[in-house]
Amino acid sequence: MIFNLIKPALFTLDPERAHLLTLAGLQAMPAGPKPKAGKLAVDVAGIQFPNPVGMAAGFDKDGEVPDAVLGLGFGFAEVGSITPLPQAGNPKPRLFRLVQDKAVINRMGFNNGGAKAAAERLHARQSRGGVLGINIGANKDSADRIADYAKMTRIMAPLATYLAVNISSPNTPGLRALQDEGALVALLDAVLEARGENGPPIFLKVAPDLTPTDIDAIARIVMDKSLGALIVSNTTISRPSLQSHHIGETGGLSGAPLKSLALQRIRDFRSAARGAIPLVGVGGIASAEDAWERIRAGASLVQLYSALVYEGPGLAKRITRTLPKLMARDGFSTIAEAIGTE
Numbered sequence: 001m002i003f004n005l006i007k008p009a010l011f012t013l014d015p016e017r018a019h020l021l022t023l024a025g026l027q028a029m030p031a032g033p034k035p036k037a038g039k040l041a042v043d044v045a046g047i048q049f050p051n052p053v054g055m056a057a058g059f060d061k062d063g064e065v066p067d068a069v070l071g072l073g074f075g076f077a078e079v080g081s082i083t084p085l086p087q088a089g090n091p092k093p094r095l096f097r098l099v100q101d102k103a104v105i106n107r108m109g110f111n112n113g114g115a116k117a118a119a120e121r122l123h124a125r126q127s128r129g130g131v132l133g134i135n136i137g138a139n140k141d142s143a144d145r146i147a148d149y150a151k152m153t154r155i156m157a158p159l160a161t162y163l164a165v166n167i168s169s170p171n172t173p174g175l176r177a178l179q180d181e182g183a184l185v186a187l188l189d190a191v192l193e194a195r196g197e198n199g200p201p202i203f204l205k206v207a208p209d210l211t212p213t214d215i216d217a218i219a220r221i222v223m224d225k226s227l228g229a230l231i232v233s234n235t236t237i238s239r240p241s242l243q244s245h246h247i248g249e250t251g252g253l254s255g256a257p258l259k260s261l262a263l264q265r266i267r268d269f270r271s272a273a274r275g276a277i278p279l280v281g282v283g284g285i286a287s288a289e290d291a292w293e294r295i296r297a298g299a300s301l302v303q304l305y306s307a308l309v310y311e312g313p314g315l316a317k318r319i320t321r322t323l324p325k326l327m328a329r330d331g332f333s334t335i336a337e338a339i340g341t342e
Contacts, residue, residue, distance in 0.1 A: 003312030032071030045228030051075035073317035080135030086114035098244035107251030168234035201228025259284025270298030288322035
């Protein structure tokens, strides 16, 4: 109710400024209690998630408010993307609301304060618990991006419940080339070596703009390397039919128009891996029905971010309140039973 009252005022602000004010508000408020494991708990890569609804990377780029995010009802929070060195990102404006489409276009460019500051912050909150994913990236001007990912793995592995290797942002030139088969094998070998034998599970975040050949190759590599999960997917560079006047902006499109493409990619990866890889569904999830559809299609977990712009900070709790009803309606007693049963 409060969000609906202040939403018109927020939408008069530049989107990036509104986002910074949201982070400041979360920092100023005491964090609510973290969700407890119950009927919605699900185990992925040896991690028990108290519920399957997570905050996607991009909201909390510098790891400033993971506990506040968990207090909003999310079963897990993924911070980042974080790069070895601080970087300003792309020139502003770089974030656009497409209100008529309930969508967002961003070309942020991995803007963040760098690994050192984030690691100090995340080390200080370690005793608070909760499932924390750390999304790692490479600096735009790096001469060796694979070395950047290895360095980030060594720094962040002791602080993370899982590490998310992000090679799918469209806003760092050339980054998506790391999804090519040879480059991906070299990257994952370096990350796994840097993590060591007792480090956290590695999740790989991929783009939705993939060919069937790409999907088959990525699925095979992920299985060969025994990764913890695939995060499917990041924003899209495609442009479905849109109504908003920001349609011509470059960058990654997220929100409602991404829903059908991201859902299809879950189905594609589920089929390519024959259900052997845990999947995290991202893109266009704005309700319990959307989350349930993604789970039935093959996702063990889901994440959201853009929908919060339009639905408000209570969205995670609304989804987790409604999911048990959908489970009961369809005859399932656990999330695990429902995965991939559409």
